[in-house]
Amino acid sequence: MKLLGSAVPVVMLTTVLLAVAGRAQDASSADRGGFEAKLQYCKTCHGLSAQGYRGYFPMPRLAGQQPQYLENQLRAFIERRRTNPVMANVAHALNPSTVSALATHFKNLDPRPIGGAPKQSLALGRRIYEDGIAEANVPACSACHGADGHGQNEIPRLAGQLYEYMVGQLTGWAKVRGQGSAVDTSAIMAPTAHNLTRPQIEAVAAYVSTLP
Amino acid sequence: MRVMVPHGRHRSPRKRKDMKRIVWTSALLKAALLTWALVTLVASVGPARAWEQAPIVRNCTWCHGTSAQGYTVAPRLAGQRPLYITSQIRSFREHTRDNPLSKQYMWSAVAALGPDVARDLAAYFATIPPRPANDGDQALAARGRAIYMEGIPEANVAACYACHGPNAEGIREIPRLGGLSRFYLRARLQQWGQGYHSVAGSPMPVVARSLAPDEIEELTSYLSFVR
Numbered sequence: 001m002k003l004l005g006s007a008v009p010v011v012m013l014t015t016v017l018l019a020v021a022g023r024a025q026d027a028s029s030a031d032r033g034g035f036e037a038k039l040q041y042c043k044t045c046h047g048l049s050a051q052g053y054r055g056y057f058p059m060p061r062l063a064g065q066q067p068q069y070l071e072n073q074l075r076a077f078i079e080r081r082r083t084n085p086v087m088a089n090v091a092h093a094l095n096p097s098t099v100s101a102l103a104t105h106f107k108n109l110d111p112r113p114i115g116g117a118p119k120q121s122l123a124l125g126r127r128i129y130e131d132g133i134a135e136a137n138v139p140a141c142s143a144c145h146g147a148d149g150h151g152q153n154e155i156p157r158l159a160g161q162l163y164e165y166m167v168g169q170l171t172g173w174a175k176v177r178g179q180g181s182a183v184d185t186s187a188i189m190a191p192t193a194h195n196l197t198r199p200q201i202e203a204v205a206a207y208v209s210t211l212p
Numbered sequence: 213m214r215v216m217v218p219h220g221r222h223r224s225p226r227k228r229k230d231m232k233r234i235v236w237t238s239a240l241l242k243a244a245l246l247t248w249a250l251v252t253l254v255a256s257v258g259p260a261r262a263w264e265q266a267p268i269v270r271n272c273t274w275c276h277g278t279s280a281q282g283y284t285v286a287p288r289l290a291g292q293r294p295l296y297i298t299s300q301i302r303s304f305r306e307h308t309r310d311n312p313l314s315k316q317y318m319w320s321a322v323a324a325l326g327p328d329v330a331r332d333l334a335a336y337f338a339t340i341p342p343r344p345a346n347d348g349d350q351a352l353a354a355r356g357r358a359i360y361m362e363g364i365p366e367a368n369v370a371a372c373y374a375c376h377g378p379n380a381e382g383i384r385e386i387p388r389l390g391g392l393s394r395f396y397l398r399a400r401l402q403q404w405g406q407g408y409h410s411v412a413g414s415p416m417p418v419v420a421r422s423l424a425p426d427e428i429e430e431l432t433s434y435l436s437f438v439r
Binding site: 032033037038040041043044045047048053054055056057059085086089090092093 | 362363365366367368370371373374375376377378382383384386413415418419422
């Protein structure tokens with residue numbers, strides 16, 4: 001995710017505007033901003049069933065995600081509290097009613113987890129998820145994310161999430177989330193992400209990726 | 213250039229069956245020759261040189277160009293991701309990649325390629341340093357780069373960068389695009405837009421439908437210059 005920050009230059013707004021103007025004879029702008037068009041747009045990267053996708057970067061699963069979490073993150077991208085230049089641009093092009101329609105739609109999708117995580121530390125991952133690591137001040141993930149990993153309200157679903165995405169988020173938490181001066185919900189995870197070792201992160205990421 | 217001979221056109225089913233047998237026999241022959249070439253050449257001049265001389269590699273470079281750098285409709289294979297090459301060979305074999313030129317040339321070209329040979333060929337081509345085609349329009353490249361890096365969110369065009377990487381280098385079964393010819397890239401994007409297929413589950417038909425013709429020109433111009 002570090003590459004994502006460094007490789008993309010400042011938004012070339014004029015360029016984008018020119019490109020948009022150039023497709024005047026294309027579909028009407030209402031269609032392009034509508035729910036169906038934006039849904040296809042999301043699925044281009046996040047998987048045709050919103051199950052997530054392994055591109056050059058791991059694109060997270062959106063299927064079954066908590067609507068409030070999705071809306072919060074889109075706002076965080078726009079306000080640069082969560083660093084991701086590509087998603088900041090994407091979020092800018094979504095109006096609030098489309099966002100809530102998309103979030104509701106994704107909540108109701110239930111494709112099988114994409115799989116592909118290493119299997120050797122699933123048992124450790126499960127232990128961390130269910131019991132935490134008392135000596136390292138890591139609470140049980142299940143306490144907030146639920147025994148089934150489905151999350152609630154602003155707390156995200158982790159079940160079926162891409163292994164690589166989970167590892168990337170937990171290892172890079174402090175550099176990507178909660179940026180700027182405003183405090184947001186990402187602060188809740190900061191100490192836990194910090195207290196987990198890399199092998200522990202990999203174990204718990206592998207475990208949640210298998211949850212239906 | 214060498215003339216490409218279309219296979220399998222205007223033939224009766226029986227003739228096609230005979231052709232199949234011939235293709236298989238010649239494949240066996242090629243495999244034998246290949247083994248022989250490898251055994252003799254690996255010993256004397258090293259593996260890379262041996263592959264270059266192998267009849268089966270020459271069958272590819274016939275159309276894909278000297279050093280596999282691509283030639284007009286046949287894309288560069290040099291430096292391509294090996295998993296991408298094998299996935300495409302499989303999709304030609306299974307007739308899922310179905311645009312006209314694939315049908316005409318590649319379906320028969322890979323009909324006799326087993327998975328092991330396909331994997332070895334892919335590994336070999338991946339090691340050849342790719343050269344950029346440079347056949348784009350320089351004046352369009354800057355806008356093409358902006359589309360590549362950022363997409364066009366207002367028009368639902370996804371950033372190519374998210375899947376194909378910061379330098380269009382590709383990863384795993386996602387192809388390297390940097391330096392492929394504008395001609396080839398444009399044809400692929402147009403074909404997806406027209407409803408032809410590549411591999412199951414590919415997001416590319418959705419991507420291609422979102423691109424306007426002038427955006428395809430800009431994007432492919434940019435990519436043709438990427439090293």
